Amino acid sequence: TPSNSSAASDVYKRQILLCIKTFNDHVQKRCMAMLALVALFWATEAIPLYVTALLVPLLSVVLLVYKTEDGSVMPASQAASKVLAAMWSGTIMVLFAGFTLSAALTKYNVAKVLASYLLSAAGQKPRNVLLMIMGVVFFLSMWISNVASPVLTYSLCQPILRTLNADAPFAKALVLGVAFAADFGGMASPISSPQNVFSMTYLKPYGVGWGQFFAVALPCGIICLLLVWGEMCLTFDICLLYTSDAADELDGV
DSSP states (O other): OHHHHHHHHHHHHHHHHHHSOSOSSHHHHHHHHHHHHHHHHHHHOSSOHHHHHHHHHHHHHHTTOOBOTTSSBOOHHHHHHHHHHHHTSHHHHHHHHHHHHHHHHHHTTHHHHHHHHHHHTTOSOHHHHHHHHHHHHHHHHHHSOTTHHHHHHHHHHHHHHTTSOTTOHHHHHHHHHHHHHHHHHHTSSTTSSHHHHHHHHHHGGGTOOHHHHHHHHHHHHHHHHHHHHHHHHHHHTOOOOOOHHHHHHHHTO
16 A cells, blocks of 8 residues: 555655764764655655654664763663653653643533633623623633633624624624733643643742642733734724624524
């Protein structure tokens, strides 16, 4: 099959890199060959991407690409311990926990039910509706992906958007407000985005924990949310009525 042929070709190219002299250091040469093989697998998708990802720690042990502090080649047993310790670190576990929480909220429609309840309680004033929608996106982005939360919120906002023209000021403010709120929510929680998770690892030696992170990031995120909401109200001069028809549709979501 084409995928098998592509995989065989990628492995053949790796063998060529192992045989020719690319670096004076043999460890560097093996590492370069591994990097080329993994890059080719990712680019050609000869094998599933998750299999390619799992090949990286395996190949790094088999090809002996690690060195000890004195510069000698690290034995495979020590390299395996080092790789597994990095793969199952507390940072990675927190990241997996965030993905698991996101999947659970999505599968059982917990996030959708909560968002629908909050939006239905916002009333029919455009400013209140905009603030509530931005608040929902902000909250969801703190615990699930700030890519998935806007998509979920946009699906809930369809009854509102259907009643508005594309050039309506409230429609523009709604779309922009969701995007900005997702950004602010993505910086307000240690598990809201992968970069926050990894930053907690580097902040830990300085005694910065979840409490300190929330104490700084959450107020900043809320202040930014309110400032942008106020700017949206002033810039787009939101004065359109949120129609009762759209409210009835939203109640049935």
